[in-house]
Amino acid sequence: MEYRYLGNSGLKISEIAYGNWLTHGSQVEADAAKACVRAAREEGISTFDTADVYANTAAESVLGEALGGERRESLEIFTKVYWPTGPGGHNDTGLSAKHIRESIDASLRRLRTDYVDLYQAHRYDTETPLEETMQAFADVVRSGKALYIGVSEWTAEQIREGHALAQQLGIRLISSQPQYSMLWRVIEGEVVPTCRELGLSQIVWSPIAQGILTGKYQPGQPLPEGSRAAHEEAGKPIQGRVNDEALLTAVQGLRPIADEMGLSMAQLAVAWVLQNDNVAAAIIGASRPEQVTENVAASGVRLEPEVLAKVDEVLGDHVERDPGKTAELAPPTRVC
Numbered sequence: 216m217e218y219r220y221l222g223n224s225g226l227k228i229s230e231i232a233y234g235n236w237l238t239h240g241s242q243v244e245a246d247a248a249k250a251c252v253r254a255a256r257e258e259g260i261s262t263f264d265t266a267d268v269y270a271n272t273a274a275e276s277v278l279g280e281a282l283g284g285e286r287r288e289s290l291e292i293f294t295k296v297y298w299p300t301g302p303g304g305h306n307d308t309g310l311s312a313k314h315i316r317e318s319i320d321a322s323l324r325r326l327r328t329d330y331v332d333l334y335q336a337h338r339y340d341t342e343t344p345l346e347e348t349m350q351a352f353a354d355v356v357r358s359g360k361a362l363y364i365g366v367s368e369w370t371a372e373q374i375r376e377g378h379a380l381a382q383q384l385g386i387r388l389i390s391s392q393p394q395y396s397m398l399w400r401v402i403e404g405e406v407v408p409t410c411r412e413l414g415l416s417q418i419v420w421s422p423i424a425q426g427i428l429t430g431k432y433q434p435g436q437p438l439p440e441g442s443r444a445a446h447e448e449a450g451k452p453i454q455g456r457v458n459d460e461a462l463l464t465a466v467q468g469l470r471p472i473a474d475e476m477g478l479s480m481a482q483l484a485v486a487w488v489l490q491n492d493n494v495a496a497a498i499i500g501a502s503r504p505e506q507v508t509e510n511v512a513a514s515g516v517r518l519e520p521e522v523l524a525k526v527d528e529v530l531g532d533h534v535e536r537d538p539g540k541t542a543e544l545a546p547p548t549r550v551c
Contacts, residue, residue: 216259217515219495222389223414224363226332228291230489231514232262234420234498235274245277247502252281254504258511262291264418264498266337267322268298275325287328294322295367297337299550309549310340315351319360334361335392339373342549349380356386365390370542371405378413388415395419397428397487397526404538407493416495419488427456428484430470434460468529472522485513487526
């Protein structure tokens with residue numbers, strides 16, 4: 216495992232992080248989740264990413280239990296706040312001072328820790344003044360409940376405004392957590408250049424496009440039993456992609472590239488995002504320990520320019536690059 220600095224901070228994180236969106240507390244049983252976390256630690260992963268909304272708080276609880284007994288100083292634990300949790304009352308969502316203060320305390324209890332290394336705004340809250348949000352994050356940092364703050368799926372302009380306020384308040388905004396993969400490159404045009412300028416790194420989610428880039432979904436074939444796409448809830452976000460036969464055919468064209476490098480298609484996909492020097496970590500998820508072991512092998516892999524060019528040629532027009540997609544897919548109002 217290799218490690219990278221997160222933004223312009225002194226914090227180092229494993230370049231492959233373990234995340235439990237759609238798995239812990241929902242798709243896999245607790246024992247399987249714990250086995251995946253053990254595998255992650257054995258493979259050198261020190262960075263664990265979760266959020267209070269995952270499985271409506273259950274994912275944090277499972278992760279906290281799974282990390283029990285680990286030396287806290289050897290871990291980097293990240294969580295997020297914004298989406299509705301609990302019964303979904305009118306103040307159980309967003310980035311108000313009230314919701315942030317109550318959410319950090321609840322997250323720490325579930326994670327069984329006194330602090331998180333990174334506390335992230337899971338989306339931008341259009342209904343709360345940004346000054347209120349950043350002041351609340353500053354209070355969390357000054358109370359010792361988080362060391363740094365980050366954002367997820369914010370536009371370049373929102374990141375710039377948040378960073379300026381963080382500087383005024385004397386706290387460190389050091390990361391952005393967007394979706395990023397061979398197929399989804401919308402951050403490259405605006406978010407990445409802005410973050411480079413301001414000293415933020417990307418912690419990217421879905422580097423294998425929720426399983427699409429593993430090649431296991433093949434055109435004209437039924438969904439593999441036990442796969443994410445076959446799961447009633449977890450499969451919803453990728454139904455469009457698994458039914459796109461032209462896309463699935465194009466993805467199969469990556470197999471010879473991976474084979475030539477001695478990599479699985481998943482390893483090639485994870486290694487691809489790590490070639491971007493603004494990416495500090497790629498978040499992987501797993502329902503089985505062997506998936507963790509496979510994906511971790513992407514750490515330290517270097518892809519030559521000709522390999523990157525072949526990837527572009529194979530995927531062609533299936534790559535989404537429109538920087539406006541970040542704003543387009545953001546909630547226009549606070550989700551209640």
